[in-house]
Amino acid sequence: MNHEKDYDRDGDREDYLSTDKLRAILQNSHDTEVTLMREYLVASDRIHHDHELKERLYNFAEGNAKRTEQLLDELKKLH
Incomplete structure (x- = not known):
């Protein structure tokens, strides 16, 4: 493990992720x-011309829709 990249090893909060x-x-x-x-x-x-590809792309879109809702939920929690 590269401890130079272990950001919280020393307890320093310089890498703290602000709410904004x-x-x-x-x-x-x-x-x-x-x-x-x-x-x-x-x-x-x-x-x-390709029903399987059409369905896979639709399924990809459904996955994105679910992630979109999850991200909106997280954003609402931050307000």
């Missing part, structure tokens, strides 16, 4: 998930 920074990370992740979800849904709607 955490909120920004969660919001950025939420925005990314929404974008991916839309892209997967659009692609799924446009595929007519």
Whole structure:
């Protein structure tokens, strides 16, 4: 283990993640998930020749939707 990268080894809080920074990370992740979800849904709607791929892309979008809701829940807890 590289102890130079073990951030809390010395108990120093210089690497502390502030609420604002955490909120920004969660919001950025939420925005990314929404974008991916839309892209997967659009692609799924446009595929007519490969039913399996169409279904997989739809399932990807469903996964993004679930993560989007989870991220929203976490953001609400921070307010």
